[in-house]
Amino acid sequence: MLSDLLQATDAGGLLIIQDFASYSGRHLLKSFINAALNREEAVHVFGFEISEAELKDGLKGPNLQRLHFHDAFTDPLGWTDRPAFTVYQFNLEKLTHLVEQTSHHKPATVVIDSLSWILSHVSPPVVCKTLQQLKKGRAVRSVIGLLHADMHHIGTVGSVCHLATSVIMVAPGMKGDEAVAKITKRSKSGKVMQDEEVFSIKEDLTVMVQNKLNQTGPKQTDPEEQESDPAANLTFNLRLSDTEREAKEKLALPFVFSKEKKTALLHSGPGSGRILYEPDANDDYDQEDPDDDLDV
Amino acid sequence: MYTELNSILNTTPDSFTQGGFILVSDRHSDASFLIHHFLSFYLRARCRVCFLGLVQSFSHYSAISQRLGVSLAQAKEKGQLIFFEGLKESLSVLIPQEASTASQAVDFLRDPTVGLRSLYEFVRSSLSSFGGGEEVTDGAEEWGSPVLLVDDLSVLLSLGLSVGAVLDFTHYCRATVCSQLQGNMVMLVRCDGQEEEDSGDEGSERLLKGLTHQCSLSLHVQGLPTGYCRDIHGQVEVCWRRRQGDGPHTQKKLFQYKVHDKGASFFARGTSSAVL
Numbered sequence: 001m002l003s004d005l006l007q008a009t010d011a012g013g014l015l016i017i018q019d020f021a022s023y024s025g026r027h028l029l030k031s032f033i034n035a036a037l038n039r040e041e042a043v044h045v046f047g048f049e050i051s052e053a054e055l056k057d058g059l060k061g062p063n064l065q066r067l068h069f070h071d072a073f074t075d076p077l078g079w080t081d082r083p084a085f086t087v088y089q090f091n092l093e094k095l096t097h098l099v100e101q102t103s104h105h106k107p108a109t110v111v112i113d114s115l116s117w118i119l120s121h122v123s124p125p126v127v128c129k130t131l132q133q134l135k136k137g138r139a140v141r142s143v144i145g146l147l148h149a150d151m152h153h154i155g156t157v158g159s160v161c162h163l164a165t166s167v168i169m170v171a172p173g174m175k176g177d178e179a180v181a182k183i184t185k186r187s188k189s190g191k192v193m194q195d196e197e198v199f200s201i202k203e204d205l206t207v208m209v210q211n212k213l214n215q216t217g218p219k220q221t222d223p224e225e226q227e228s229d230p231a232a233n234l235t236f237n238l239r240l241s242d243t244e245r246e247a248k249e250k251l252a253l254p255f256v257f258s259k260e261k262k263t264a265l266l267h268s269g270p271g272s273g274r275i276l277y278e279p280d281a282n283d284d285y286d287q288e289d290p291d292d293d294l295d296v
Numbered sequence: 297m298y299t300e301l302n303s304i305l306n307t308t309p310d311s312f313t314q315g316g317f318i319l320v321s322d323r324h325s326d327a328s329f330l331i332h333h334f335l336s337f338y339l340r341a342r343c344r345v346c347f348l349g350l351v352q353s354f355s356h357y358s359a360i361s362q363r364l365g366v367s368l369a370q371a372k373e374k375g376q377l378i379f380f381e382g383l384k385e386s387l388s389v390l391i392p393q394e395a396s397t398a399s400q401a402v403d404f405l406r407d408p409t410v411g412l413r414s415l416y417e418f419v420r421s422s423l424s425s426f427g428g429g430e431e432v433t434d435g436a437e438e439w440g441s442p443v444l445l446v447d448d449l450s451v452l453l454s455l456g457l458s459v460g461a462v463l464d465f466t467h468y469c470r471a472t473v474c475s476q477l478q479g480n481m482v483m484l485v486r487c488d489g490q491e492e493e494d495s496g497d498e499g500s501e502r503l504l505k506g507l508t509h510q511c512s513l514s515l516h517v518q519g520l521p522t523g524y525c526r527d528i529h530g531q532v533e534v535c536w537r538r539r540q541g542d543g544p545h546t547q548k549k550l551f552q553y554k555v556h557d558k559g560a561s562f563f564a565r566g567t568s569s570a571v572l
Binding site: 021023024074077079117121150172 | 416460463505546
């Protein structure tokens with residue numbers, strides 16, 4: 001599902017990439033920018049958390065001229081005298097104006113890096129309203145936003161994500177470069193699809209989807225379990241041949257009480273000893289107290 | 297400067313990546329030895345260093361740097377080090393002796409709601425005025441890329457500033473120092489709460505998360521989960537958040553460390569001399 005999202009985001013869509021401190025979603029965001037550029041779309045990036053040089057690092061090729069960077073990184077609050085774009089200008093009019101300035105009446109893709117920065121300075125309802133207007137507006141084809149989910153209250157994250165047509169939640173994977181994406185996609189009919197995929201991002205920003213966790217995942221592990229036989233490469237023998245098994249079953253074990261042994265013990269043969277006791281006259285045997293002779 | 301840490305981070309005073317934001321954090325432990333490391337490291341690398349010392353006095357840092365082989369007083373004299381002594385500066389605001397001496401940079405002490413803009417102005421003016429090479433006069437030495445060190449940011453929260461204000465400050469510092477001037481930044485944050493604790497001391501947790509999203513390299517110092525040990529003082533988790541060469545995007549390594557009198561040793565888990 002991740003590769004479908006990368007290939008074509010529907011017009012009027014809002015895609016949100018959610019990440020946490022443990023794994024940055026910016027690499028995936030860059031892949032989305034790259035994919036949109038390759039589709040010959042104009043891309044407008046509103047960079048709050050990233051400088052232009054940092055964003056363009058890794059993005060190559062002639063497509064780069066269709067990438068328009070609006071610098072909200074150097075002075076987002078207007079602390080210095082020359083603010084290019086401040087967070088307080090984040091409204092429909094200003095955004096539409098900036099996008100239409102350069103993209104020649106062709107709907108563009110708007111990338112916001114990141115929504116978290118805006119949400120911590122502008123109240124969530126205002127941000128949601130602007131996003132909704134952008135989505136419906138004619139100047140914008142689709143909106144892609146990065147959101148650091150652990151920086152906000154659950155309610156804020158929830159209300160922003162309710163607006164989105166697709167939400168991708170990224171988390172670190174099991175090994176190396178892999179990451180896990182939990183995707184929720186709402187189609188226009190209202191159907192909600194959810195999926196979980198393992199992916200890795202290559203150096204040229206293409207996304208490699210490894211496998212689908214919940215479908216092929218368990219199937220792939222099964223043959224591995226069958227293959228690994230712990231008794232395969234032992235230096236000693238663990239198995240018995242038929243003749244060995246027969247010999248083993250014939251053998252009588254020493255402390256097993258067989259019938260022959262029982263009779264041999266109960267009916268002792270001639271010559272075995274016996275104790276006979278006849279009380280002597282001197283024996284002072286008291287019936288009342290048999291332990292009388294003991295010096296207790 | 298700890299050479300072992302340099303080899304872990306793959307840097308030397310002669311060659312280090314510029315434009316990086318190194319976040320040093322600790323939990324139930326003390327990571328200030330790393331601040332001393334970076335201070336001596338960048339002074340040796342002939343960088344122009346701006347140090348915001350908010351928790352200790354100048355003589356404290358000076359004494360430790362002396363042990364690590366760097367003289368702060370000399371660096372200050374030569375103009376390489378700009379030392380902002382938070383304790384002294386705040387005193388001049390809290391107990392005004394002469395009205396003129398109070399620095400603008402600690403304006404936030406009077407009214408925390410104004411934010412850290414004035415402190416940022418201080419950082420910007422002290423680092424950028426020399427970076428352009430405008431004031432190379434009377435044979436003053438030229439210094440390399442600018443570096444900002446902060447020890448530590450959590451103090452600002454205790455002084456009444458909001459997490460958002462501190463994050464704004466670090467954002468502006470990053471935009472100016474790392475991006476515009478191609479310098480480096482090292483900041484320390486302390487967290488005393490539990491990792492999964494949502495309530496209570498939420499401020500420092502949120503600050504740590506916000507800074508983790510901003511930084512390019514984080515060093516997180518923790519005590520040993522098994523408790524105190526004489527030969528292992530704790531563990532440090534090194535996490536690169538930018539692509540290093542052809543490696544993965546996010547790379548994590550865990551080391552245990554022991555701080556000595558004049559240095560620190562870092563080793564892989566379970567390979568301390570006390571164990572082997």
